[in-house]
Amino acid sequence: MASSTIVSKKMIKLFSPTPPSLRCHKLSFMDHINIPLHFPFAFFYPKPSNKISQISQILENSLSKVLSFYYPLAGKIKDNNTYVDCDDTGAEYLNVRINCPMSQILNHPYNDVVDVVFPQDLPWSSTLNRSPLVVQLSHFDCGGIAVSACMSHTIIDGYSSTKFINDWAAIARHVDFKPSPQFNASTFFPLMSDASSSTLPVMHHPSQRHVSRMYNFSSSNLGRLKDIVTKNSHVNNPTRLEVASALVHKCGVIMSMEKSGMFKPTLMSHAINLRPPIPLNTMGNATCIILTTTMTQDEIELPNFVAQLQKDKQQLRRKLKDMNKDMIPLYTLELAKNAMNIIEKDTCDVYLCSGMSNTGLHKIDFGWGRPVRVTLATHPMKNNFLFFDEPSGDGINVLITLTKDDMLNFQNNKELLEFASPVVESTK
Structure with missing residues (x-):
């Protein structure tokens, strides 16, 4: 069974601070009624030519830059999921060593083994007491790597998360463009006064395997x-x-x-x-x-x-x-x-x-x-x-x-x- 060792852990700060006018990000009604979970993406890559230290630096620098545009992911969810305090706390970033070849994960009949490339107990867990964004770089014995990202479903949905990852990768490749996300969903779906009673039941982890x-x-x-x-x-x-x-x-x-x-x-x-x-x-x-x-x-x-x-x-x-x-x-x-x-x-x-x-x-x-x-x-x-x-x-x-x-x-x-x-x- 594959095991992992944390090499380093840090908070990635924003390249440019969030303007005071954007400090309070109002969540929409749709955001509020979502079950507050981290949904977990993972991307597996064959052995790159870059050294792992170079790869980590590329990811850290580009993550810092893209967070300046996706600033709510670097804040804190407050007041019963009604707003995000965009205080530039940053995103959690882990560099992890996994003691098996990547093929052992990819060739396993069940997908469950990919859990090793996520921070322990984080996938599908509550976002209430954790950073809205947690990234992990995993490097295997064979030289292959995996990049995983767990993002708060309270702040973004599946479509938004794919936009974030695409923009992050483009910045890492030094593509000449400026991301243009608009965190204005509350203008389309404003939070209602009785929102506290309009929530979905909490999803409990199953007793069955x-x-x-x-x-x-x-x-x-x-x-x-x-x-x-x-x-x-x-x-x-x-x-x-x-x-x-x-x-x-x-x-x-x-x-x-x-x-x-x-x-x-x-x-x-x-x-x-x-x-x-x-x-x-x-x-x-x-x-x-x-x-x-x-x-x-x-x-x-x-x-x-x-x-x-x-x-x-x-x-x-x-x-x-x-x-x-x-x-x-x-x-x-x-x-x-x-x-x-x-x-x-x-x-x-x-x-x-x-x-x-x-x-x-x-x-x-x-x-x-x-x-x-x-x-x-x-x-x-x-x-x-x-x-x-x-x-x-x-x-x-x-x-x-x-x-x-x-x-x-x-x-x-x-x-x-x-x-x-x-x-x-x-x-x-």
Whole structure:
């Protein structure tokens, strides 16, 4: 089992101090209702030509510069998640030695082993008593490295975090540009006076053991899935995420049926970005969810499920378009609470789906090339599907989190293995 040793630990200060006028960053209603967790990205790279001391210096200097633009990540969340005191405390930065080759991590069948490249007990933990941003540089015995970043979901969502990482990498490569994030989400979703009562239930870490595996859908297999959907339904131009999520959902249902001996209704939650109509450079939380249900076994078939998913998307877009802007946060909260209530009542099997595709994460280059693997730590909630672009950019990877017993069944599904394959790397 890989173990780690902390070589150094420091706070990275901002290259330029935050102006007094920006010292108090008001959080939006969307920010406030989010469960305050650190969500954890990790990027793995083959052995760079630079020395580890040079790599660390590049990361530290560029992090200092990018924090001047993403200043709330260097502050402190205050007053029950209502504002960030942008006091330039800085971001935590760890330099860590890991006593195994990187291939031992990347070739392991389960994604759980990547936890070694994150600060201990930090992924998916509370952001209330920790820095909003914690970075770790991990170097392996083989010379390979990993760069991980745990960011406060209270301050930024998945889209915002990818913008931050892309801008950080660009600065590290000395690209001549100036990041332009706007921390103005509260102007679109202002915090309400009774916000303290409008929060989601706290997510508790499960008593069951959850595990995660990453699977790859090649471009050709995605094309095959799209053909199956279009030839057997009225769906036109299904997306990569729609057909891939439909398949993993179906495999999840089959797994559940084999375990219980009967079909159980399902609910799948898809997270969608509200940019646009919110401006693309708006940082913070600006997402909504689509809830798609199946009440019969026939509805889990790919053509039927994708058709229903597209219908649900269209209905949500129409509803949001016609809705007063001030009502969008409350509607989003209502949807999220409905999903949480269903999870608690156990009236149907719930699957959670979100996508990080088309965000450029597979291209993150700090100056020593693109990553061979982009991933997150194992999610604390089961039946979770998280999609990424694969390193080539043509296909798509999905990180699947299930209970340990369910994974043993799920990973042997013949239809899954016909269209997707476990992700491993022969990296030394």
